[in-house]
Amino acid sequence: CIDIRKLYGQADVFTYDPGFTSTAACDSTITFIDGDAGVLLHRGYPIEQLASRSHYLEVCYLLLNGELPSAADLEKFEMTVTRHTMIHEQMHNFFRGFRRDAHPMATMVGVVGAMSAFYHDSLDINDPHQREVAAFRLIAKMPTIAAMAYKYSIGQPFVYPRNDLDYAANFLHMCFAVPAEPYDVNPVLARAMDRIFTLHADHEQNASTSTVRLASSSGANPFACIAAGIACLWGPAHGGANQATLEMLRQIGTPDRIPDFIEKVKDKSSGVRLMGFGHRVYKNFDPRAKVMKQTADEVLDLLGVQHNPLLQVAQELERIALQDDYFVSRKLYPNVDFYSGIILEAMGFPTAMFTPIFALARTVGWISQWKEQLADPQLKIGRPRQLYLGQSMRDYIEIENR
Numbered sequence: 543c544i545d546i547r548k549l550y551g552q553a554d555v556f557t558y559d560p561g562f563t564s565t566a567a568c569d570s571t572i573t574f575i576d577g578d579a580g581v582l583l584h585r586g587y588p589i590e591q592l593a594s595r596s597h598y599l600e601v602c603y604l605l606l607n608g609e610l611p612s613a614a615d616l617e618k619f620e621m622t623v624t625r626h627t628m629i630h631e632q633m634h635n636f637f638r639g640f641r642r643d644a645h646p647m648a649t650m651v652g653v654v655g656a657m658s659a660f661y662h663d664s665l666d667i668n669d670p671h672q673r674e675v676a677a678f679r680l681i682a683k684m685p686t687i688a689a690m691a692y693k694y695s696i697g698q699p700f701v702y703p704r705n706d707l708d709y710a711a712n713f714l715h716m717c718f719a720v721p722a723e724p725y726d727v728n729p730v731l732a733r734a735m736d737r738i739f740t741l742h743a744d745h746e747q748n749a750s751t752s753t754v755r756l757a758s759s760s761g762a763n764p765f766a767c768i769a770a771g772i773a774c775l776w777g778p779a780h781g782g783a784n785q786a787t788l789e790m791l792r793q794i795g796t797p798d799r800i801p802d803f804i805e806k807v808k809d810k811s812s813g814v815r816l817m818g819f820g821h822r823v824y825k826n827f828d829p830r831a832k833v834m835k836q837t838a839d840e841v842l843d844l845l846g847v848q849h850n851p852l853l854q855v856a857q858e859l860e861r862i863a864l865q866d867d868y869f870v871s872r873k874l875y876p877n878v879d880f881y882s883g884i885i886l887e888a889m890g891f892p893t894a895m896f897t898p899i900f901a902l903a904r905t906v907g908w909i910s911q912w913k914e915q916l917a918d919p920q921l922k923i924g925r926p927r928q929l930y931l932g933q934s935m936r937d938y939i940e941i942e943n944r
């Protein structure tokens with residue numbers, strides 16, 4: 543018997559780190575996280591300050607360019623994004639090819655991937671100008687695509703972007719306006735939407751961002767890379783957690799059923815997790831969750847839905863879990879998705895739209911990291927190793943002898 547790993551050089555030293563818990567795959571100057579201290583910085587600025595004093599498009603500029611913009615730079619940036627909000631008219635046919643009951647994330651993966659077939663003048667990754675145009679196109683068109691996926695899924699006509707509205711207000715307009723009725727975007731809701739976008743803008747090497755980087759390392763075009771990121775984000779352990787959180791709250795139903803549910807979570811054989819709790823990096827309160835909780839209070843106040851039974855379950859669940867030794871000893875705190883789901887539910891979004899909203903907000907993070915990666919002269923194709931545990935080399939057996 544030959545040790546196949548020695549034969550093919552796998553006895554070489556390499557790191558075995560399933561889940562990449564302690565392996566850095568790149569260097570970056572975009573985002574810093576200290577999970578034990580609960581700190582998140584973008585280009586050095588604390589997320590709490592950006593969420594309260596800045597707004598999403600300014601944060602987009604910061605992530606893409608490394609510095610906060612001057613007033614003139616910001617105006618130019620916002621105008622350029624606004625000019626790119628429409629999608630190619632022929633892409634409407636693409637939406638119509640999907641079943642109406644398709645999940646909007648399924649539609650988004652397809653439509654964003656299909657952008658490579660429509661925007662040929664931003665596919666050359668070696669041309670800095672084309673890279674720039676691809677970045678603008680993706681940031682500007684993602685709200686339009688997400689809103690169209692939503693409108694299509696509920697059987698309503700598509701609503702075109704309005705360039706007199708800001709980024710978040712325009713998204714609400716495209717989701718909630720109907721042709722026959724006037725629709726005024728509530729500024730408190732637009733501000734809350736903007737904050738949700740800001741809090742999701744980037745989060746260093748999470749699964750979807752790493753997916754974008756890995757796809758890009760082969761030289762794939764930007765739309766293909768972002769479609770790969772969207773596909774990865776969809777999973778319930780990642781961006782799908784906000785939808786899964788709301789579904790869990792519905793399943794629990796009433797506060798008196800929480801203790802039984804918690805017991806089920808603690809029983810590992812049940813396979814049930816408390817969705818919206820825990821984080822790979824934060825072993826303390828997620829700083830985004832604190833801001834999100836405050837935004838949730840503002841939105842619930844405005845809409846007068848504090849007595850919504852689902853929200854009561856959420857509040858009680860949080861209170862009980864934060865006192866329970868199971869969660870305390872494992873440092874499991876509510877993450878950003880626990881509260882974002884509650885806000886989006888109160889705003890009137892169906893649960894299926896929660897992850898598409900995360901995807902549109904995270905697009906700037908993916909694109910900033912993609913640009914940073916391509917500017918790296920040391921760029922190599924990503925090619926992890928594996929620890930082979932299969933059969934040693936053996937001779938083929940004829941079918942009649944097996």
Ligand code: ACO
Nearest residue numbers: 778779780781783807815816817818819820821822872877
């Ligand atoms: N509910 C119950 N137990 C949990 C949870 C949870 N949500 N999360 C972790 N644990 C337990 C694990 O069972 C494990 O217990 P053990 O030590 O007794 O075996 C321990 O806590 C550590 O868990 P891991 O799975 O090793 O932690 P990891 O860092 O790999 O997972 C993750 C992080 C995937 C986010 C996990 O906490 C989880 O599944 N949470 C629920 C899904 C969720 O909310 N995801 C959103 C993440 S944030 C984002 O994407 C924006």
